[in-house]
Amino acid sequence: MQSSNWQVRSIDRQQVSTLAGALGVSPLAATVLCGRGVVEPEQAKAWLSSSGGSTHDPLTLPDMEKAIDRLHLAIQRGERICFYGDYDVDGMAATSLHFLFWRSVGARAEAYIPHRQEEGYGLHEGAIRKLAGRGVSLLLTADCGTTSYKEIELARSLGMDVIVTDHHQLQARTPEPLAFINPYRPDSVYPFQGLCSGGLAYKVAEAYAQKYQPAGVSVETYRDLVALSSIADLVPLTDENRTLVRDGLTQVAQGTRCGIRALTRDLGLNGTCSAGTIGFRVAPRLNAAGRLAHAELGVRLLTTESEPAALQLAQELENLNRRRREIEEEMTREAIVQVDAGDPQPAIVVSAKGWHIGVIGIVAARLVERYHRPAVVVTFDEHGIGKGSVRGVAGFDVCRALQQCEQDLVTFGGHPMAAGLTVREEAFAGFKHRFWGAVEGLLEGTQQVPTVDVDAEVGLADVQFPLIRELERLQPFGTGNPEPTLVSRGISVLEKRVVGESHLKLVLRQPGSVPLDSIGFRMGSLAAAIDAGNGRIDAVFTPELNEWKGSSRIQLRLRDVRVG
Structure with missing residues (x-):
């Protein structure tokens, strides 16, 4: 593993003391809260509350009223409305939420997800013509449309009104649909930009219910879909997202939706569900549909009310996810060979003919993790x-870097941390060198070494059940609210073994502590270094409870290790 910088957060001790006293929590829990910017007692009480929580007025999103008025008119007229999504979890869950809600209020609703390999991301000309031929007169996008200028013009020419709901960053040119709901619009007065498309779908439904008050409709029942979207799309779990995701995770754990219940039936939720379970267990299964087959499988699962159909679809997704893992491992090995064979560069740029388009994003993430x-x-x-x-x-x-390579690219777009692009083979060499130069310029003066943010230094004797229960109250963890991360030094390794796919299991102890189990995922290569050392390590870890067959054991999930 690459050496990392461990950076213990600098926290105002007086703020910690005040917060701990006001809340009746340990200084360590107060330290973690302060590290997330939660420093006022009332703010912290709301953060720790297991119920309630405020959300913002959906009608303050740009073009929201125009959008719901047009949707209401379409319902009154009996028009065909198509909800056009994306093939990732956010797109699938947002499309499903739109479809289910608008059908419940009387809309003639249908859902459309493009095929990743055959149609690609965003609005597709062939799909628009097909939908127009079926009599669709109102098209609402979910998780796409911000850069679909020509396609929106085509839809309008074919007699369709278009409503764009999207959270991708705007480029110099903006589309001209009937309504354009995007929290990144420069004229937006909405107080929070962190909504994903599932969150925006919820807001559209919430705005409609607020204005038109349809009978027998509860928008809150769709928060489980918002939780899937938000966690999978790595939006910040702060502000109103925290409320929506927390409530949504409760719904997932309770099994209120048939499709999600089928997808989680073998996960042993036992009445609780964490953001980590969604991010690492549920979302990959849903994403496998869009990566290897067709994301409509995911929408069918999330919208079905048939238990047998849900179980069959969930099994299909599980099979696809197993195959996805195999392809990912093979492509990652090939990419690593390319990188290691070349000269060091400020960025990794690899290519091949025939790599599976549905897995390249995961491979890119693995390369970032490695290098x-x-x-x-x-x-x-x-x-x-x-x-x-x-x-x-x-x-x-990354989008700033791609903007400097625009002359080499056919298209590009995305978020600061993730983007997609299209490039012709003859322009690839030029793009590669221009991208290297852009990255070198943008990263100039920064150290390309991973930094591990640490909340506090503790002794292992401090890691006990009451502390872990207290830290669990800070959930849901994710972007903007990372899991508590602690560091402890001078730890003795009592037992060591490599398990599974190169995972490291250790039994650790310090003077005054009991032996504690620990697990380091993909850290198996450290076993030899521990043997060569003196059997002592420093470790960064997240403390957690390992639940198994009705019993709970403390476990340290290792984030980084230094030997000797």
């Missing part, structure tokens, strides 16, 4: 057209 540099992974088809996925590092905006 801690921005990574671009491109797959070329038989026509010399390359589709690429870009992943960044903390503090670096």
Whole structure:
């Protein structure tokens, strides 16, 4: 593993003392809260509350009233409305939420998800013509549309009104649909930009219910879909997202939706569900549909009310996810060979003919994890057209780098940490060198070494059940509210073994502590270094409870280790 900088957060001790006293929590829990910017007692009480929580007025989003008025008119007229999504979890969940809610209020609703390999991301000309031919007169996008200028013009020419709901960053040119709901619009007065498209779908439904008050409709029942979207799309779990996701996770754990219940039936939720369970267990299964087959499988699962159909679809997704893992491992090995064979560069840029387009994003993320540099992974088809996925590092905006390469690209777009692109084979060499130069300029003066943010230094004797229960109250964890991360030094390794796919299991102890189990995922290569050392380590970890067959044991999930 690459050496990392461990950076213990600098926290005002007086703020910690005041907060601990006001809340009746330990100084360590107060330290973690202060590290997330939660320093006022009332703010902290709301953060720790297990119920309630405020959300913002949906009608303050740009063009919201125009959008819901047009949707209401379509319902009154009996028009066909199509909800056009994206093939990732956010797109699938947002499309499903739109479909289910608008059907419940009387809309003639249908859902459309483009095929990743055949149609690609965003609005597709062939799909628009097909929908127009079926009599669709109102098209609402979910998680796409911000850069679909020509396609929106085409839809309008074919007699369709278009409503765009999207959270991708705007480029110099903006689309001209009937309504454009995007929290990044410069004229937006909405107080929170962190909504994903599932969150925006919820806000559209909430605004409609607020204005038109349809009978027998509860918008809150769709928060489980917002939780899937928000966690999978890595939006900040702060502000109103915290309320929506927390409530949504409760709904997931209770099994209120048939499709999600089928997808989680073998996860042993036992009445609780964490953001980590969604991010690492549920979302990959849903994403496998869009990566290897068709994301409509995911929408069918999330919208079905048939238990047998849900179980069958969930099994299909599980099979696809197993195959996805196999492809990912093979492509990652090939990409690593390319990187290691070349000269060191400020960014990773690799390509091949025939790499699976549905997996290039995961491979790019694996390369960032391994080399801690921005990574671009491109797959070329038989026509010399390359589709690429870009992943960044903390503090670096990949879209800014791509803007400097615009002359080499057919299209590009995305978020600061992740983007997609299209490039012709003959322009690829020029793009590669221009991207390297852009990254070098943008990263100039920064150290390309991973930084691990640490909340506090503790002794292992401090890691006990009451502390972990207290830290669990800070959930849901994710972007903007990371899991508590602690460091302890001078730890003795009592037992060591490598398990599964190169995971490291250790039994650790310090003077005054009991032996504690620990697990380091993909850290198996450290076993030899521990043998060569003196059997002592420093470790950064997240304390957690390992629940198994009705019993709970304290476990340290290792984030980084230094030997000797």
